[in-house]
Amino acid sequence: MKRGINGDGGHSSSTRGDPAESCKRVRPLEEEEPEDVASSWGCLPQEILLHIFQYLPLLDRAYASQVCRGWNQAFHMPELWRCFEFELNQPASSYLKATHPDLIKQIIKRHSNHLQYVSFKVDSSTESAEAACDILSQLVNCSLKTLGLISTARPSFMELPKSHFISALTVVFVNSKSLSSLKIDDTPVDDPSLKVLVANNSDTLKLLKMSSCPHVSPAGILCVADQCHGLRELALNYHLLSDELLLALSSEKHVHLEHLRIDVVSENPGQTQFHTIKKSSWDAMVRHSPKFNLVMYFFLYEDEFGPFFRYEIPVTHLYFGRSVSKDVLGRVGMTCPRLVELVVCANGLRPLDEELIRIAERCQQLSAIGLGECEVSCSAFVEFVKMCGRRLSQLSIMEEVLIPDHKYSLDEIHWEVSKHLGRVWFPDMMPTW
Structure with a gap:
């Protein structure tokens, strides 16, 4: 090779001729010498290099930055650093590759003020979480x-110690001033830190996901709803849901909410007391945001459903992660007219024929259903599909759920169901391995 590359990405003094002149050659690439090809690539416009670098994996992008000065300059273009995911893993406990420490130092030194869309993915180790907090605390120019x-x-x-986490997160809340999306599930965020968030980002916050944040009280989340009038998506645990919160989200000053996700979780059976939300509060939400999606995940034991499905609620997507009784599913059909999707993980050994028929009758918007460890007679299932018709875009039923009867066998049912769906359908099969 007659051409070399020095340490800072520039061409060495042994370069033959002027690189600018090399770029003006119009010979086909197959006729050029290897060093001429390198010169041609090195002289690509910055806009094209930026487009190429955006599609390169991070490690390949770093290697490419060492080819020449032009590529090194492209590597540091602000547009490449607006979106970044820090992966922080311990080699002994994770098979995932972590972001190289040297690259992290370079980002903080040269690109912290360019970062706009950032996520931290950590493994189960405390060391990784501490590393994430260390990076957060340095984003003072972000x-x-x-x-x-x-x-x-x-x-x-x-x-982590709560004070350590809060201190790092507050750095971002104070310095950003324009946060629109915040996902902090399973973190020790608390009410005072939410007040800092609101004080600095109330005009811009649109999405807040904070399920499983035990240090936040209903008053803390109400502060967010009272001040962040642009909030469109919210995810939280049921214990933070209150009539006051729904009314705040339904005020005239507030924009129309688009998604509200509620996780109803019980870790210890019988030890959690669930409060009741008034029907008038739900009605206010529907009047203010008639098209909003209410997504509810239930992880309760069967005897803990007492406060739920006693009157009409505007739930659109409903997931039961544990066994749920026939009685509760019967109440779902009577109280959830806006239901779009229903997933039942388990029910037991009592057929759900009447409950499914009632849901088909009352839930006129239902378009997706999944049944796990349940039982339904083939006749009732066919009747259910017939009533719902082609609006059932997703139908996931394990073969073990369907019980043959005098009208249909398992070999016959898929033809009848396919006819009413308008497409070929088969029940899901349990893997044999």
């Missing part, structure tokens, strides 16, 4: 628009 904290295993952020 102006983030979105921030997500993701624990890939158990919530490692919860194992």
